[in-house]
Amino acid sequence: MWVTSSLTNALTPTAIALGNFDGIHLGHQEVIRPILHRSKNQEEVRSFLSYPLSVPADTQTPISSADRPEHIYSTVVTFNPHPQEFFTGKKRSLLTPLDEKVQQLQALGVDQLIRIPFTWNLASLSPQDFVEKILIQQLCCQQISVGENFCFGKQRTGTAKDLKAIAASFDIPVTIVPIYARGGDRISSSAIRQALENGDLQRAQELLGRPYTLTGTVVKGQQLGRTIGFPTANVAVPAEKFLPANGVYAVRVFVQGVDNHLGVMNIGVRPTVSGTHPSVEVYLFDWSGDLYGETLTVQLEKFLRPEKKFASLDELKAQIQLDCTAAKEELQGNTK
Template identity: 40%
Template sequence: MKIIRGIDNLNNEFTQCVLTLGNFDGVHLGHQQLINHLIEQGKKLNLPTAVMLFEPQPLEFFSKRAPTRLTSFKEKVRLIEKLGIDYIIAVPFTQTFANMSANAFIQDWLINKLNAKYIVIGDDFQFGRDRKGDINLLQQYTPNNHFSVESMQTFVWNNLRISSTAVREALFNSDFELARCLLGRDYAIQGRVVHGNALARQLGFPTANIHLNRKKPALQGVYFVKVKNCCSNQYYHGIANIGIRPTIEGKKAILEVNLFDFSGDIYGQYLDVTFVCKLRDEKKFDSLADLKQQISQDVCTAKQISAKLTN
Protein backbone atom coordinates (compact mmCIF):
# COMPACT_ATOMS: atom_id res chain seq x y z
CA MET A 1 0.00 0.00 0.00
CA LYS A 2 1.16 3.53 -0.76
CA ILE A 3 0.24 6.76 1.03
CA ILE A 4 -0.26 9.83 -1.15
CA ARG A 5 -0.10 12.96 0.98
CA GLY A 6 -2.25 15.53 -0.75
CA ILE A 7 -4.03 15.35 -4.09
CA ASP A 8 -1.28 17.42 -5.76
CA ASN A 9 1.18 14.59 -5.08
CA LEU A 10 -0.86 12.09 -7.06
CA ASN A 11 1.46 12.44 -10.10
CA ASN A 12 1.01 9.39 -12.35
CA GLU A 13 0.36 6.77 -9.68
CA PHE A 14 -2.73 5.55 -11.53
CA THR A 15 -4.99 6.73 -14.36
CA GLN A 16 -8.25 5.34 -12.94
CA CYS A 17 -9.37 3.95 -9.59
CA VAL A 18 -12.24 2.81 -7.42
CA LEU A 19 -12.65 5.06 -4.40
CA THR A 20 -14.18 5.51 -0.99
CA LEU A 21 -13.80 8.50 1.29
CA GLY A 22 -14.54 9.37 4.89
CA ASN A 23 -13.11 9.69 8.39
CA PHE A 24 -12.93 5.96 9.17
CA ASP A 25 -12.23 6.69 12.84
CA GLY A 26 -11.79 3.35 14.56
CA VAL A 27 -12.01 1.34 11.31
CA HIS A 28 -14.95 -0.54 12.85
CA LEU A 29 -16.93 -3.38 11.24
CA GLY A 30 -19.03 -0.96 9.21
CA HIS A 31 -15.90 0.63 7.76
CA GLN A 32 -14.43 -2.81 7.11
CA GLN A 33 -17.56 -3.91 5.25
CA LEU A 34 -17.41 -0.81 3.03
CA ILE A 35 -13.69 -1.22 2.29
CA ASN A 36 -14.04 -4.93 1.56
CA HIS A 37 -16.86 -4.10 -0.86
CA LEU A 38 -14.59 -1.55 -2.54
CA ILE A 39 -11.88 -4.18 -2.93
CA GLU A 40 -14.39 -6.54 -4.58
CA GLN A 41 -15.33 -3.82 -7.07
CA GLY A 42 -11.67 -3.10 -7.74
CA LYS A 43 -11.12 -6.75 -8.64
CA LYS A 44 -14.17 -6.78 -10.93
CA LEU A 45 -13.03 -3.66 -12.77
CA ASN A 46 -9.34 -4.51 -12.55
CA LEU A 47 -8.62 -1.10 -11.02
CA PRO A 48 -6.57 0.01 -8.00
CA THR A 49 -8.42 0.76 -4.77
CA ALA A 50 -8.07 4.11 -3.00
CA VAL A 51 -9.27 5.36 0.38
CA MET A 52 -9.39 9.13 0.90
CA LEU A 53 -8.84 10.30 4.49
CA PHE A 54 -8.90 13.79 5.98
CA GLU A 55 -6.42 15.03 8.58
CA PRO A 56 -7.36 16.58 10.91
CA GLN A 57 -10.82 15.09 10.84
CA PRO A 58 -13.35 17.78 9.80
CA LEU A 59 -15.00 18.13 13.21
CA GLU A 60 -11.57 18.57 14.79
CA PHE A 61 -10.92 21.41 12.36
CA PHE A 62 -14.21 23.19 12.93
CA SER A 63 -14.72 22.74 16.66
CA LYS A 64 -12.70 22.50 19.86
CA ARG A 65 -15.53 20.31 21.17
CA ALA A 66 -15.02 17.60 18.57
CA PRO A 67 -15.68 14.00 19.66
CA THR A 68 -12.90 11.97 21.24
CA ARG A 69 -10.76 10.15 18.73
CA LEU A 70 -10.54 6.35 18.48
CA THR A 71 -7.50 6.09 16.22
CA SER A 72 -4.58 8.30 15.29
CA PHE A 73 -3.77 8.74 11.62
CA LYS A 74 -0.98 6.14 11.83
CA GLU A 75 -3.23 3.60 13.54
CA LYS A 76 -5.95 4.20 10.97
CA VAL A 77 -3.51 3.66 8.11
CA ARG A 78 -2.18 0.46 9.69
CA LEU A 79 -5.69 -0.98 10.08
CA ILE A 80 -6.74 -0.06 6.54
CA GLU A 81 -3.54 -1.49 5.09
CA LYS A 82 -4.34 -4.85 6.69
CA LEU A 83 -7.57 -4.97 4.68
CA GLY A 84 -5.65 -4.89 1.38
CA ILE A 85 -6.14 -1.37 0.02
CA ASP A 86 -3.72 -0.16 -2.70
CA TYR A 87 -3.61 3.58 -1.92
CA ILE A 88 -4.47 5.96 0.87
CA ILE A 89 -4.93 9.57 -0.20
CA ALA A 90 -4.33 11.71 2.89
CA VAL A 91 -5.91 15.13 2.40
CA PRO A 92 -4.87 18.00 4.70
CA PHE A 93 -8.13 19.51 5.94
CA THR A 94 -7.46 23.24 5.62
CA GLN A 95 -9.68 26.31 5.38
CA THR A 96 -9.16 26.33 1.62
CA PHE A 97 -10.33 22.75 1.36
CA ALA A 98 -13.26 23.45 3.72
CA ASN A 99 -14.38 26.27 1.41
CA MET A 100 -14.49 24.03 -1.67
CA SER A 101 -18.02 23.44 -2.92
CA ALA A 102 -19.30 19.89 -3.22
CA ASN A 103 -19.68 20.31 -7.01
CA ALA A 104 -16.10 21.53 -7.39
CA PHE A 105 -14.85 18.63 -5.28
CA ILE A 106 -16.64 16.12 -7.50
CA GLN A 107 -15.59 17.67 -10.82
CA ASP A 108 -12.04 18.75 -9.99
CA TRP A 109 -10.96 15.96 -7.65
CA LEU A 110 -13.06 12.84 -8.13
CA ILE A 111 -13.43 13.17 -11.92
CA ASN A 112 -10.52 15.23 -13.28
CA LYS A 113 -7.71 14.24 -10.91
CA LEU A 114 -8.65 10.77 -9.64
CA ASN A 115 -10.76 9.60 -12.58
CA ALA A 116 -12.74 7.41 -10.22
CA LYS A 117 -14.80 4.81 -12.06
CA TYR A 118 -16.63 3.59 -8.99
CA ILE A 119 -17.30 5.46 -5.72
CA VAL A 120 -18.82 4.03 -2.56
CA ILE A 121 -19.62 6.02 0.58
CA GLY A 122 -21.42 5.42 3.84
CA ASP A 123 -25.11 6.28 3.89
CA ASP A 124 -24.55 9.24 6.20
CA PHE A 125 -21.44 10.72 4.57
CA GLN A 126 -21.58 14.36 3.46
CA PHE A 127 -18.87 16.53 1.93
CA GLY A 128 -18.10 19.95 0.49
CA ARG A 129 -18.82 23.43 1.79
CA ASP A 130 -21.79 23.43 4.17
CA ARG A 131 -21.86 19.63 3.76
CA LYS A 132 -24.03 19.90 0.67
CA GLY A 133 -22.50 16.88 -1.04
CA ASP A 134 -24.06 13.43 -0.62
CA ILE A 135 -25.00 10.33 -2.57
CA ASN A 136 -27.79 12.20 -4.39
CA LEU A 137 -25.41 14.85 -5.72
CA LEU A 138 -22.89 12.21 -6.80
CA GLN A 139 -25.59 10.38 -8.74
CA GLN A 140 -26.27 13.51 -10.78
CA TYR A 141 -22.77 13.21 -12.25
CA THR A 142 -22.88 9.54 -13.22
CA PRO A 143 -24.62 9.68 -16.65
CA ASN A 144 -22.04 11.92 -18.34
CA ASN A 145 -18.86 10.82 -16.59
CA HIS A 146 -19.01 7.05 -16.91
CA PHE A 147 -18.62 6.26 -13.22
CA SER A 148 -21.00 4.56 -10.83
CA VAL A 149 -21.73 5.39 -7.20
CA GLU A 150 -23.12 3.38 -4.34
CA SER A 151 -24.17 4.11 -0.78
CA MET A 152 -23.57 1.34 1.74
CA GLN A 153 -26.26 0.81 4.33
CA THR A 154 -25.24 1.04 7.96
CA PHE A 155 -23.88 -2.20 9.39
CA VAL A 156 -26.07 -3.44 12.25
CA TRP A 157 -25.06 -5.83 15.03
CA ASN A 158 -27.64 -7.07 17.57
CA ASN A 159 -30.00 -4.28 16.46
CA LEU A 160 -27.28 -1.71 17.20
CA ARG A 161 -26.10 0.62 14.44
CA ILE A 162 -22.33 0.25 14.24
CA SER A 163 -20.68 3.65 14.21
CA SER A 164 -17.69 5.46 15.64
CA THR A 165 -20.09 7.11 18.07
CA ALA A 166 -21.30 3.72 19.31
CA VAL A 167 -17.70 2.59 19.84
CA ARG A 168 -16.93 5.78 21.79
CA GLU A 169 -19.95 5.21 24.00
CA ALA A 170 -18.92 1.62 24.68
CA LEU A 171 -15.42 2.74 25.67
CA PHE A 172 -16.81 5.58 27.80
CA ASN A 173 -18.86 2.98 29.67
CA SER A 174 -15.82 0.67 29.91
CA ASP A 175 -17.76 -1.97 27.99
CA PHE A 176 -14.76 -3.45 26.21
CA GLU A 177 -16.69 -6.55 25.13
CA LEU A 178 -19.21 -4.40 23.26
CA ALA A 179 -16.38 -2.35 21.76
CA ARG A 180 -14.75 -5.58 20.57
CA CYS A 181 -17.99 -6.66 18.88
CA LEU A 182 -18.33 -3.30 17.10
CA LEU A 183 -14.69 -3.13 16.04
CA GLY A 184 -14.19 -6.78 15.20
CA ARG A 185 -11.10 -6.72 17.42
CA ASP A 186 -10.05 -5.65 20.90
CA TYR A 187 -9.61 -1.92 21.37
CA ALA A 188 -5.91 -1.11 21.43
CA ILE A 189 -3.55 1.83 21.06
CA GLN A 190 -0.22 1.39 19.31
CA GLY A 191 2.67 3.77 19.66
CA ARG A 192 6.38 4.26 20.07
CA VAL A 193 7.93 4.39 23.54
CA VAL A 194 9.41 7.82 24.28
CA HIS A 195 11.31 9.32 27.19
CA GLY A 196 9.20 10.79 29.98
CA ASN A 197 9.97 12.75 33.15
CA ALA A 198 11.03 9.58 35.04
CA LEU A 199 8.61 10.37 37.89
CA ALA A 200 7.01 6.93 37.74
CA ARG A 201 10.43 5.33 38.00
CA GLN A 202 11.15 7.43 41.10
CA LEU A 203 7.90 6.16 42.60
CA GLY A 204 9.00 2.58 41.97
CA PHE A 205 6.75 1.90 38.98
CA PRO A 206 8.70 2.62 35.76
CA THR A 207 6.47 3.22 32.76
CA ALA A 208 6.72 3.09 29.01
CA ASN A 209 5.42 6.45 27.76
CA ILE A 210 3.54 6.71 24.48
CA HIS A 211 2.45 9.97 22.85
CA LEU A 212 -1.15 9.67 21.69
CA ASN A 213 -0.96 11.91 18.60
CA ARG A 214 -4.57 12.94 19.02
CA LYS A 215 -6.17 15.88 20.78
CA LYS A 216 -8.76 13.95 22.77
CA PRO A 217 -8.31 10.21 23.44
CA ALA A 218 -11.41 8.03 23.76
CA LEU A 219 -10.29 6.65 27.13
CA GLN A 220 -9.25 8.29 30.37
CA GLY A 221 -8.28 6.58 33.61
CA VAL A 222 -6.31 3.59 34.88
CA TYR A 223 -6.72 0.20 33.18
CA PHE A 224 -5.54 -3.38 33.28
CA VAL A 225 -3.92 -3.98 29.90
CA LYS A 226 -2.33 -6.62 27.73
CA VAL A 227 0.74 -5.43 25.86
CA LYS A 228 2.55 -6.72 22.82
CA ASN A 229 6.04 -5.54 21.98
CA CYS A 230 5.73 -5.23 18.20
CA CYS A 231 9.51 -5.46 17.78
CA SER A 232 10.16 -8.61 19.83
CA ASN A 233 6.67 -10.16 19.66
CA GLN A 234 6.76 -10.60 23.43
CA TYR A 235 3.58 -10.26 25.49
CA TYR A 236 3.04 -8.75 28.92
CA HIS A 237 0.32 -7.79 31.37
CA GLY A 238 0.37 -4.43 33.09
CA ILE A 239 -1.49 -1.30 34.13
CA ALA A 240 -1.89 1.81 32.03
CA ASN A 241 -2.79 5.37 32.86
CA ILE A 242 -4.20 7.44 30.06
CA GLY A 243 -4.80 11.10 30.80
CA ILE A 244 -3.19 14.41 31.71
CA ARG A 245 -1.72 13.29 35.10
CA PRO A 246 -3.38 16.00 37.25
CA THR A 247 -1.22 15.31 40.32
CA ILE A 248 1.79 16.80 38.51
CA GLU A 249 -0.29 19.46 36.72
CA GLY A 250 -0.05 17.78 33.34
CA LYS A 251 -1.59 19.54 30.34
CA LYS A 252 -1.48 16.99 27.52
CA ALA A 253 -2.88 13.48 27.58
CA ILE A 254 -0.31 10.69 27.42
CA LEU A 255 -0.38 6.90 27.75
CA GLU A 256 1.85 5.46 30.50
CA VAL A 257 2.22 1.69 30.78
CA ASN A 258 3.79 -0.26 33.65
CA LEU A 259 4.72 -3.76 32.49
CA PHE A 260 4.66 -6.46 35.16
CA ASP A 261 7.93 -8.32 35.72
CA PHE A 262 9.87 -6.33 33.13
CA SER A 263 13.02 -4.26 33.52
CA GLY A 264 14.50 -3.96 30.01
CA ASP A 265 15.12 -0.95 27.77
CA ILE A 266 12.38 -0.51 25.16
CA TYR A 267 12.82 3.15 24.22
CA GLY A 268 12.01 3.67 20.57
CA GLN A 269 10.16 0.36 20.25
CA TYR A 270 6.49 0.03 19.37
CA LEU A 271 3.93 -1.35 21.80
CA ASP A 272 0.41 -2.50 21.10
CA VAL A 273 -1.64 -1.81 24.26
CA THR A 274 -4.97 -3.65 24.54
CA PHE A 275 -7.40 -2.40 27.19
CA VAL A 276 -9.05 -5.19 29.17
CA CYS A 277 -10.89 -3.48 32.03
CA LYS A 278 -10.98 -0.19 33.88
CA LEU A 279 -9.60 0.00 37.41
CA ARG A 280 -10.50 3.57 38.29
CA ASP A 281 -10.80 7.15 37.05
CA GLU A 282 -7.81 9.42 36.89
CA LYS A 283 -7.68 11.75 39.89
CA LYS A 284 -5.50 14.38 41.51
CA PHE A 285 -3.75 13.25 44.69
CA ASP A 286 -2.67 15.52 47.54
CA SER A 287 0.88 14.18 47.49
CA LEU A 288 3.20 11.88 45.56
CA ALA A 289 3.11 9.52 48.55
CA ASP A 290 -0.67 9.18 48.14
CA LEU A 291 -0.20 8.60 44.41
CA LYS A 292 2.39 5.90 45.08
CA GLN A 293 0.07 4.15 47.53
CA GLN A 294 -2.78 4.21 44.99
CA ILE A 295 -0.55 2.82 42.23
CA SER A 296 0.44 -0.03 44.55
CA GLN A 297 -3.24 -0.83 45.01
CA ASP A 298 -3.84 -0.60 41.27
CA VAL A 299 -1.00 -3.04 40.57
CA CYS A 300 -2.31 -5.45 43.20
CA THR A 301 -5.82 -5.35 41.71
CA ALA A 302 -4.51 -5.76 38.18
CA LYS A 303 -2.31 -8.73 39.12
CA GLN A 304 -5.33 -10.46 40.65
CA ILE A 305 -7.14 -10.01 37.33
CA SER A 306 -4.06 -11.21 35.46
CA ALA A 307 -3.88 -14.34 37.62
CA LYS A 308 -7.53 -15.19 36.85
CA LEU A 309 -6.88 -14.84 33.12
CA THR A 310 -3.80 -17.08 33.15
CA ASN A 311 -5.25 -19.84 35.38
Protein backbone atom coordinates (compact mmCIF):
# COMPACT_ATOMS: atom_id res chain seq x y z
CA MET A 1 0.00 0.00 0.00
CA TRP A 2 1.19 3.49 -0.85
CA VAL A 3 1.50 5.80 2.18
CA THR A 4 2.17 9.50 1.73
CA SER A 5 1.83 12.85 3.47
CA SER A 6 2.26 14.74 0.21
CA LEU A 7 -0.68 15.56 -2.02
CA THR A 8 1.66 15.87 -4.99
CA ASN A 9 2.86 12.29 -4.49
CA ALA A 10 -0.62 10.82 -4.32
CA LEU A 11 -1.70 8.16 -6.80
CA THR A 12 -4.63 9.43 -8.84
CA PRO A 13 -7.49 9.25 -9.76
CA THR A 14 -8.96 8.33 -6.39
CA ALA A 15 -12.01 6.93 -4.66
CA ILE A 16 -11.82 8.45 -1.20
CA ALA A 17 -12.94 7.49 2.30
CA LEU A 18 -12.56 10.64 4.36
CA GLY A 19 -12.10 10.91 8.13
CA ASN A 20 -9.68 10.33 11.00
CA PHE A 21 -10.15 6.54 11.26
CA ASP A 22 -8.47 5.95 14.62
CA GLY A 23 -9.16 2.31 15.41
CA ILE A 24 -10.37 1.18 11.97
CA HIS A 25 -13.42 -0.08 13.86
CA LEU A 26 -16.52 -1.65 12.33
CA GLY A 27 -18.00 1.76 11.55
CA HIS A 28 -14.83 2.85 9.78
CA GLN A 29 -14.84 -0.36 7.80
CA GLU A 30 -18.35 0.40 6.57
CA VAL A 31 -17.21 3.86 5.46
CA ILE A 32 -14.26 2.33 3.59
CA ARG A 33 -16.24 -0.48 1.98
CA PRO A 34 -17.90 1.61 -0.80
CA ILE A 35 -14.53 2.73 -2.23
CA LEU A 36 -12.98 -0.72 -2.51
CA HIS A 37 -12.62 -1.82 -6.10
CA ARG A 38 -12.60 -5.52 -5.33
CA SER A 39 -14.29 -7.76 -2.83
CA LYS A 40 -12.29 -9.98 -0.53
CA ASN A 41 -13.21 -13.41 0.76
CA GLN A 42 -12.69 -13.99 4.46
CA GLU A 43 -9.76 -16.27 3.67
CA GLU A 44 -8.06 -13.51 1.71
CA VAL A 45 -8.13 -10.95 4.50
CA ARG A 46 -4.83 -11.03 6.32
CA SER A 47 -4.86 -11.35 10.09
CA PHE A 48 -4.90 -8.09 11.99
CA LEU A 49 -2.50 -9.73 14.42
CA SER A 50 0.63 -9.98 12.30
CA TYR A 51 3.47 -7.76 13.43
CA PRO A 52 3.39 -4.21 12.14
CA LEU A 53 5.16 -2.89 9.10
CA SER A 54 7.73 -0.13 9.16
CA VAL A 55 6.05 2.65 7.26
CA PRO A 56 7.92 5.92 6.99
CA ALA A 57 5.95 8.19 4.69
CA ASP A 58 6.44 7.85 0.94
CA THR A 59 8.64 4.74 1.16
CA GLN A 60 6.23 1.91 0.42
CA THR A 61 6.09 0.57 -3.12
CA PRO A 62 3.30 2.24 -5.07
CA ILE A 63 0.95 0.17 -7.20
CA SER A 64 1.97 0.31 -10.83
CA SER A 65 -0.57 2.07 -12.99
CA ALA A 66 0.87 0.16 -15.95
CA ASP A 67 -0.40 -3.02 -14.32
CA ARG A 68 -3.84 -1.48 -13.83
CA PRO A 69 -4.81 0.77 -16.74
CA GLU A 70 -7.42 3.38 -15.83
CA HIS A 71 -7.29 2.20 -12.24
CA ILE A 72 -9.05 4.29 -9.59
CA TYR A 73 -7.09 4.02 -6.36
CA SER A 74 -9.06 3.22 -3.25
CA THR A 75 -7.75 5.87 -0.88
CA VAL A 76 -8.20 6.63 2.79
CA VAL A 77 -7.64 10.32 3.46
CA THR A 78 -6.94 11.35 7.03
CA PHE A 79 -5.20 14.22 8.82
CA ASN A 80 -1.94 14.53 10.72
CA PRO A 81 -2.00 15.64 13.43
CA HIS A 82 -5.57 14.96 14.45
CA PRO A 83 -7.44 18.31 14.20
CA GLN A 84 -8.33 18.14 17.90
CA GLU A 85 -4.65 17.73 18.77
CA PHE A 86 -3.77 20.61 16.45
CA PHE A 87 -6.18 23.06 18.05
CA THR A 88 -5.68 22.06 21.70
CA GLY A 89 -1.94 21.40 21.58
CA LYS A 90 -2.53 18.24 23.61
CA LYS A 91 -1.16 14.92 22.37
CA ARG A 92 -3.77 12.27 21.65
CA SER A 93 -3.18 8.63 22.37
CA LEU A 94 -4.18 6.40 19.47
CA LEU A 95 -6.04 3.12 19.21
CA THR A 96 -4.10 2.52 15.99
CA PRO A 97 -0.71 4.20 15.59
CA LEU A 98 0.46 4.50 11.99
CA ASP A 99 1.96 1.00 11.65
CA GLU A 100 -1.22 -0.63 12.90
CA LYS A 101 -3.44 1.58 10.77
CA VAL A 102 -1.50 0.72 7.62
CA GLN A 103 -1.60 -2.98 8.44
CA GLN A 104 -5.36 -2.99 8.93
CA LEU A 105 -6.09 -0.89 5.85
CA GLN A 106 -3.98 -3.26 3.77
CA ALA A 107 -5.99 -6.18 5.11
CA LEU A 108 -9.18 -4.47 3.91
CA GLY A 109 -7.74 -4.01 0.41
CA VAL A 110 -7.07 -0.25 0.45
CA ASP A 111 -4.54 0.94 -2.15
CA GLN A 112 -3.41 4.17 -0.56
CA LEU A 113 -3.31 6.13 2.71
CA ILE A 114 -2.89 9.91 2.47
CA ARG A 115 -2.13 11.70 5.75
CA ILE A 116 -2.77 15.34 4.89
CA PRO A 117 -0.70 17.68 7.09
CA PHE A 118 -3.21 19.62 9.18
CA THR A 119 -2.12 23.28 9.13
CA TRP A 120 -3.71 26.68 9.66
CA ASN A 121 -4.02 27.04 5.90
CA LEU A 122 -5.95 23.78 5.66
CA ALA A 123 -8.05 24.65 8.71
CA SER A 124 -8.98 27.98 7.10
CA LEU A 125 -10.39 26.46 3.91
CA SER A 126 -14.14 26.78 3.44
CA PRO A 127 -16.02 23.53 2.78
CA GLN A 128 -16.34 24.53 -0.90
CA ASP A 129 -12.60 25.24 -1.22
CA PHE A 130 -11.64 22.02 0.55
CA VAL A 131 -13.64 19.97 -1.94
CA GLU A 132 -12.44 21.92 -4.98
CA LYS A 133 -8.77 22.50 -4.10
CA ILE A 134 -7.94 19.32 -2.22
CA LEU A 135 -10.30 16.55 -3.28
CA ILE A 136 -10.89 17.50 -6.90
CA GLN A 137 -7.89 19.50 -8.13
CA GLN A 138 -5.15 17.65 -6.26
CA LEU A 139 -6.57 14.17 -5.65
CA CYS A 140 -8.70 13.87 -8.83
CA CYS A 141 -11.47 12.40 -6.73
CA GLN A 142 -14.08 10.26 -8.53
CA GLN A 143 -16.05 9.02 -5.52
CA ILE A 144 -16.31 9.88 -1.80
CA SER A 145 -17.50 8.00 1.27
CA VAL A 146 -17.93 9.50 4.77
CA GLY A 147 -19.66 8.74 8.05
CA GLU A 148 -22.94 10.56 8.66
CA ASN A 149 -21.40 12.70 11.44
CA PHE A 150 -18.46 13.88 9.31
CA CYS A 151 -17.68 17.61 9.51
CA PHE A 152 -15.09 19.54 7.55
CA GLY A 153 -13.94 22.98 6.46
CA LYS A 154 -13.35 26.13 8.48
CA GLN A 155 -14.68 25.77 12.04
CA ARG A 156 -16.21 22.40 11.02
CA THR A 157 -19.04 24.22 9.28
CA GLY A 158 -19.40 21.63 6.51
CA THR A 159 -21.54 18.53 7.12
CA ALA A 160 -21.79 15.25 5.26
CA LYS A 161 -24.88 16.57 3.48
CA ASP A 162 -22.98 19.73 2.49
CA LEU A 163 -20.20 17.55 1.09
CA LYS A 164 -22.72 15.61 -0.96
CA ALA A 165 -24.25 18.83 -2.34
CA ILE A 166 -20.89 20.40 -3.22
CA ALA A 167 -19.58 17.21 -4.83
CA ALA A 168 -22.80 16.80 -6.83
CA SER A 169 -22.00 20.00 -8.72
CA PHE A 170 -18.91 18.17 -10.02
CA ASP A 171 -20.84 14.94 -10.71
CA ILE A 172 -19.00 13.14 -7.93
CA PRO A 173 -21.11 10.65 -5.96
CA VAL A 174 -20.93 10.73 -2.14
CA THR A 175 -21.94 7.84 0.08
CA ILE A 176 -23.00 8.83 3.60
CA VAL A 177 -22.72 5.86 5.96
CA PRO A 178 -24.62 5.51 9.27
CA ILE A 179 -22.28 4.06 11.92
CA TYR A 180 -24.16 1.94 14.44
CA ALA A 181 -23.55 -1.34 16.24
CA ARG A 182 -26.09 -4.17 16.25
CA GLY A 183 -27.69 -2.92 19.45
CA GLY A 184 -28.31 0.48 17.90
CA ASP A 185 -25.49 2.30 19.71
CA ARG A 186 -23.27 4.54 17.66
CA ILE A 187 -19.79 3.13 17.03
CA SER A 188 -17.02 5.58 17.85
CA SER A 189 -13.38 5.63 18.85
CA SER A 190 -14.35 7.38 22.09
CA ALA A 191 -16.79 4.57 22.97
CA ILE A 192 -14.01 2.03 22.42
CA ARG A 193 -11.64 4.02 24.62
CA GLN A 194 -14.27 4.18 27.36
CA ALA A 195 -14.81 0.42 27.19
CA LEU A 196 -11.07 -0.21 27.45
CA GLU A 197 -10.75 2.20 30.37
CA ASN A 198 -13.51 0.23 32.11
CA GLY A 199 -11.85 -3.13 31.42
CA ASP A 200 -14.81 -4.09 29.22
CA LEU A 201 -12.89 -5.95 26.53
CA GLN A 202 -16.00 -7.65 25.18
CA ARG A 203 -17.62 -4.30 24.40
CA ALA A 204 -14.43 -2.96 22.84
CA GLN A 205 -14.17 -6.06 20.65
CA GLU A 206 -17.80 -5.74 19.58
CA LEU A 207 -17.15 -2.20 18.34
CA LEU A 208 -13.73 -2.89 16.83
CA GLY A 209 -14.71 -6.14 15.17
CA ARG A 210 -11.54 -7.74 16.56
CA PRO A 211 -9.69 -8.02 19.88
CA TYR A 212 -7.69 -5.01 21.03
CA THR A 213 -3.94 -5.53 20.72
CA LEU A 214 -0.68 -4.01 21.92
CA THR A 215 2.42 -4.40 19.77
CA GLY A 216 5.97 -3.58 20.81
CA THR A 217 9.56 -4.68 21.20
CA VAL A 218 10.77 -6.60 24.23
CA VAL A 219 13.28 -4.52 26.21
CA LYS A 220 15.17 -5.11 29.44
CA GLY A 221 13.35 -4.16 32.62
CA GLN A 222 14.25 -4.58 36.28
CA GLN A 223 14.04 -8.39 35.90
CA LEU A 224 12.24 -8.73 39.23
CA GLY A 225 9.78 -11.25 37.85
CA ARG A 226 12.37 -13.97 37.49
CA THR A 227 13.31 -13.65 41.18
CA ILE A 228 9.81 -14.87 42.14
CA GLY A 229 9.50 -17.49 39.42
CA PHE A 230 7.57 -15.50 36.83
CA PRO A 231 9.99 -14.00 34.28
CA THR A 232 8.15 -11.38 32.27
CA ALA A 233 8.75 -9.70 28.93
CA ASN A 234 8.77 -5.92 29.21
CA VAL A 235 7.02 -4.73 26.04
CA ALA A 236 7.83 -1.21 24.83
CA VAL A 237 4.72 -0.10 22.95
CA PRO A 238 4.66 3.13 20.91
CA ALA A 239 4.41 6.20 23.13
CA GLU A 240 1.20 7.28 21.38
CA LYS A 241 -0.56 3.92 21.81
CA PHE A 242 -3.70 4.03 23.94
CA LEU A 243 -3.36 1.78 26.99
CA PRO A 244 -6.44 0.24 28.61
CA ALA A 245 -7.14 0.17 32.34
CA ASN A 246 -4.27 -0.69 34.67
CA GLY A 247 -4.51 -4.28 35.83
CA VAL A 248 -4.01 -7.92 34.90
CA TYR A 249 -5.26 -9.48 31.67
CA ALA A 250 -5.51 -12.93 30.12
CA VAL A 251 -3.77 -12.63 26.75
CA ARG A 252 -2.70 -14.41 23.60
CA VAL A 253 0.75 -13.47 22.39
CA PHE A 254 2.17 -13.59 18.89
CA VAL A 255 5.93 -13.52 18.43
CA GLN A 256 6.82 -11.83 15.11
CA GLY A 257 3.20 -12.35 14.08
CA VAL A 258 3.17 -16.13 14.57
CA ASP A 259 3.32 -18.70 17.39
CA ASN A 260 0.16 -18.23 19.42
CA HIS A 261 1.13 -18.37 23.12
CA LEU A 262 -1.08 -18.01 26.19
CA GLY A 263 -0.16 -15.77 29.09
CA VAL A 264 -0.99 -13.00 31.52
CA MET A 265 -0.19 -9.33 31.15
CA ASN A 266 0.11 -6.55 33.72
CA ILE A 267 -0.33 -2.91 32.80
CA GLY A 268 0.57 -0.39 35.47
CA VAL A 269 3.24 1.06 37.72
CA ARG A 270 3.90 -2.11 39.81
CA PRO A 271 3.24 -0.51 43.23
CA THR A 272 4.39 -3.58 45.19
CA VAL A 273 7.97 -3.01 44.01
CA SER A 274 7.71 0.82 44.24
CA GLY A 275 7.39 1.32 40.51
CA THR A 276 6.79 4.85 39.27
CA HIS A 277 6.35 4.56 35.49
CA PRO A 278 3.66 2.66 33.58
CA SER A 279 4.86 -0.56 31.98
CA VAL A 280 3.47 -3.46 29.98
CA GLU A 281 4.76 -6.83 31.18
CA VAL A 282 3.80 -10.23 29.81
CA TYR A 283 4.35 -13.69 31.29
CA LEU A 284 4.08 -16.56 28.78
CA PHE A 285 3.01 -19.93 30.14
CA ASP A 286 4.98 -22.01 27.65
CA TRP A 287 8.09 -19.98 26.84
CA SER A 288 11.61 -20.49 28.13
CA GLY A 289 13.73 -18.76 25.48
CA ASP A 290 15.16 -15.26 25.12
CA LEU A 291 12.62 -12.68 23.92
CA TYR A 292 14.81 -9.56 24.05
CA GLY A 293 14.52 -7.62 20.82
CA GLU A 294 11.54 -9.64 19.59
CA THR A 295 8.34 -7.99 18.43
CA LEU A 296 5.30 -9.17 20.36
CA THR A 297 1.65 -8.59 19.56
CA VAL A 298 -0.44 -9.05 22.68
CA GLN A 299 -4.12 -9.77 22.12
CA LEU A 300 -6.24 -8.82 25.12
CA GLU A 301 -8.84 -11.48 25.93
CA LYS A 302 -10.09 -10.90 29.48
CA PHE A 303 -9.62 -8.29 32.19
CA LEU A 304 -8.90 -10.31 35.35
CA ARG A 305 -8.44 -7.70 38.08
CA PRO A 306 -7.27 -4.12 38.77
CA GLU A 307 -3.66 -3.45 39.75
CA LYS A 308 -3.05 -3.76 43.49
CA LYS A 309 -0.26 -3.15 45.95
CA PHE A 310 0.64 -6.24 47.99
CA ALA A 311 2.27 -6.30 51.43
CA SER A 312 5.11 -8.56 50.29
CA LEU A 313 6.64 -10.31 47.30
CA ASP A 314 5.27 -13.61 48.65
CA GLU A 315 1.74 -12.23 48.51
CA LEU A 316 2.39 -10.95 44.99
CA LYS A 317 3.73 -14.34 43.93
CA ALA A 318 0.66 -16.11 45.32
CA GLN A 319 -1.65 -13.70 43.48
CA ILE A 320 0.23 -14.14 40.19
CA GLN A 321 -0.25 -17.89 40.51
CA LEU A 322 -3.99 -17.32 40.95
CA ASP A 323 -3.96 -14.96 37.96
CA CYS A 324 -2.26 -17.61 35.83
CA THR A 325 -4.84 -20.22 36.82
CA ALA A 326 -7.71 -17.85 36.02
CA ALA A 327 -6.13 -16.88 32.69
CA LYS A 328 -5.61 -20.50 31.65
CA GLU A 329 -9.22 -21.34 32.45
CA GLU A 330 -10.40 -18.35 30.43
CA LEU A 331 -8.10 -18.90 27.45
CA GLN A 332 -8.39 -22.66 27.22
CA GLY A 333 -12.14 -22.35 27.44
CA ASN A 334 -12.06 -19.96 24.47
CA THR A 335 -9.57 -21.63 22.16
CA LYS A 336 -9.48 -20.29 18.63
